[in-house]
Amino acid sequence: MGLRRTGRVAVDLLAANRKTLRPHYPAAGSARTDPATFGGMGANVILKGRMDELGLTQDELARQMNVALEALGGKPGDVSARTVRNLLDGSTRRPIGRTCAALEAVFGCPVSALGFGSPRTAAQAEDPVHRRTFLVAATGTAVAAATPTGRSRLGQSDVDRFHREYAELLRDNRLGGARPVGNKAVELAARIQSSLAAGGASDRVRRQMYQLASNVMCLAAFAAIDASAPQRARAHLDTALTLAGLARGSETMYRVWDHLMLTSSQRENHVEAAAGAEVMKRSSVARRDPLHASLGHMRYANALARLHQPVESLRALNFAERAFGRTRGEWPSAWISFYSRAEFDALSSYVWTALGEHERAESCLHRTLAAVPGDMVRDTALYTAHLSLSQARQGEVELACTTGRQAYAVLLSASVSQRTMNTLTRTRQVIEATGTKAPEVVNWIEESRRWT
Known part of the structure; x- marks a missing residue:
């Protein structure tokens, strides 16, 4: 997948998932064909509500579903506005196959959470084993798959076990060694996803596992960035973005966007880097936490400096400084802890360097070291x-x-x-x-x- 198409997919999937942090899904096992779900005239009011939340028209949802299908399976999608209209007016109450996969990819949740009946109960319209195979092949994960009979169920101890391995990789990453760390991270993410595909889990554990797998793939992407291999990093981040959407966590998605911004910058696509930084600084986690807000403004300042917009760049740098000053020295995750005062000065030096202020850049770097x-x-x-x-x-x-x-x-x-x-x-x-x-x-x- 080319860089521009990959960037578009990333933007589309983020837009679709950005409001999933406070889900209002129907209770499991509720009757999806109930008039309360589909409205008095048979309309799917839940899907309509989710579209309204995200500002999606029928044409726009069809476009995003087609983009998702191409990202998932490598083949262009054929979803039309009429397809979406049938989903909304109740003509299609149990989407199956590619339509089902596209909806789940765009909204980052099972179709049962969008007011539809499960495709597994659709009068044998599709073999459930075939459907799970399609989803695993498309996303690298078993999306909302039912727990196979007789298989082990994942629990918090499994999350903790995988997290310890991830913590070891984080420590290795402080020393360097881009290729070994990257290879180990990809292998760990594969084992996490394999565990999800092989066993059942509660929604809480499943989201933690998806979040951890996304973070691990971000670590693999950063190792590729350190190796000056942005194409490889971008491929890792495509996977991380899907996993972050399934985790439904704003901080997880924020980290993916941070690394996407870095890969764009490394490829000298500073317009795309600035757009990625815009997403970061306007995200819900940035609104809640000044450390995330500061990093978003700092990334934006760097991109603008390379776009030869000094006034706007310095304004963003000032916002980053003010937000950083509001932090209390407490980090909500192990990952964001890298953004210390030393790192703030180092990133500031990059802004000054891009603006041609090399003496100021040197001063920042002395403080960093x-x-x-x-x-x-x-x-x-x-x-x-x-x-x-x-x-x-x-x-x-x-x-x-x-x-x-x-x-x-x-x-x-x-x-x-x-x-x-x-x-x-x-x-x-x-x-x-x-x-x-x-x-x-x-x-x-x-x-x-x-x-x-």
Whole structure:
């Protein structure tokens, strides 16, 4: 799937899922054909209500269902406004097959929660085993599958067990090692999804498992970002986005959007990066929590700086600073804890660098390196490399060489971060452009070529 199509799918699925955090689903086992469900004239008032919440017209819902079908199965969808009209007026009371899968993908919930009867009871209209196979193949997960007879049921202990493995990967990620961490994360996410497909679970446990699987795939995506492999990261995030929708958690979806923004930026698509940051800062979790609000504004400031909009970028940076000042040092998740004061200064340095204010960028990076924890080896190497680059851009070539050598020495103690190596390459290019013939600088240039 191409980048533009992938971005469109992501936007569509987020729009469809953004209000699922306070679900008002009918009670399990209620009569879906009851007049109270379909209204006096047979209309499906639950589906109509969900569409109204999300601002979806019949044409727009048909479009989103077709996009979802293409994302799920690789084949264009053929849903029309008439199909949607039949779903709304009660002509279709038990959607099956691709129509059912598309509805569940767009709204992020089973069709039974949209006022329809279960396709499993639709007079054998479709083999239930075939339906589960289609859903697993389409999404990588067993969406709302019934618990197979005789199979084990997932519980909180299973969630805790998988979470411990995830926590280990988070610790490994602080040291670096993009490829090993990424591979382990993909393997862990696959086992979580396999467990969901093989056993039943309560809604609470199932949502926790989907959330954990999404977070693990985000970790795999970040490892790919660190390896400067945005295409691979984007593929991981497509999976993470679907899982986040099934988890129905705003913070989980926020994390996916943060990483989508980073992949867009890495591909130099700063318009898309700015759009992703807009979603972040307007999300429900950002409205509730100033730390998430600050990060959204910071990502937006970085994108705008690269779009050569300095006034708007600095305004966003100011919003990020003010929101960060309202935090109480308490993080609602292990993931967002990376956004410390040291990280705030580091991300601010990127804004100043993009705006050509290299002295300010250097000042931010000095503060970052003075505060970053010693066990965050990958970040220390990366920020030291950026410090070297900012010094080189100010004409301090000898100092930049010394700092660059320090960055490489730190990097050697961890697995290689391609982002750090790319930063050192840019530093060398800036120094070479000065034309200096100082022996120590010439030696550093030759030495650094062997690194990168």
